Amino acid sequence: MTVEQITKVVYDAIDDKLGQDISILNIGAVSSLCDYFVIATASSQRQVKAIADNVEEELTKHGIEPRGKEGYDSQVWILLDYGDIIVHVFNEENRGFYNLEKMWKDAPYVDIDTLA
Template structure:
């Protein structure tokens, strides 16, 4: 059973990794944003894989009674955003990730090593 935000982050990260998401980055944005505590950013080389990754994140979190509050981008699968309140998951097509470069936009947010999360 998931008991902390950090555990949700770990489950979402692992769900992305299971579907071969690339360049997975977890940012702790809690001290610099009121939007969320964590952003998880990843990418994939095709729309099909972007969609598969997003579905896997939803499925794995739903198994733990964590339901997505809002989702965007499912139609085009170029950038799917899954909003879980304290955690926002961004799954990009490789080309879109280069364009939007969220890592650069949120460069003041510290990277999180998921292996050190509870």
Template sequence: MVDNVEQLVKKVYEAIDDKKGEDIAVLELKNITSIADYFIIASATSERQVKAIADNVEEKLQEEGVFVKRKDGQNSCRWILLDYGDFMVHIFHSEERAFYDLERLWKDAPYKDIQSL
């Protein structure tokens, strides 16, 4: 079982990478907002891949005894949000990611290198 949020963020990163997610970014929000400690943002080139990545993240975290608190976007598969409380996972279709540009909206949040977690 994973002991801390940073280890869970690494698990999410690996689950996204396993399904060939692109441009994976980890934003640290803990000193900026109380919404979450981290946003993990990734892109996919098709709706099918968006869903596959989200499903893989859920599966890998369930294996650790961690369950999603809220999810949204499963119907359209253009932007799936998985809310785990301490962190949120945003899986975007590439076009939606460019449109919503969360990294710009949260520009004050530092990027975290997955190796440093």
């Protein structure tokens, strides 16, 4: 699978669990950290975990496992590191506080419909 196809699987897994305000940033355009950030908001800690679990489950079906996971204890911001893609699932308060889109303002947004 291409990184774009994997990003689409991530997006769909978040959308399936009713993640809100899903943003895809092309971090690769401004940094060598990774290719994409996928950022989403959940309405509760329970939903944060459910979304992250679904992303992990869907990618595992394709033989893709995370390199790292952070935030499962607090469930207010879970980060899943897939190397080329880093997934951030926030509760509403922390999404606003950390505002990754502002921090990475030079990274262009990606429209999900343009991904393979």
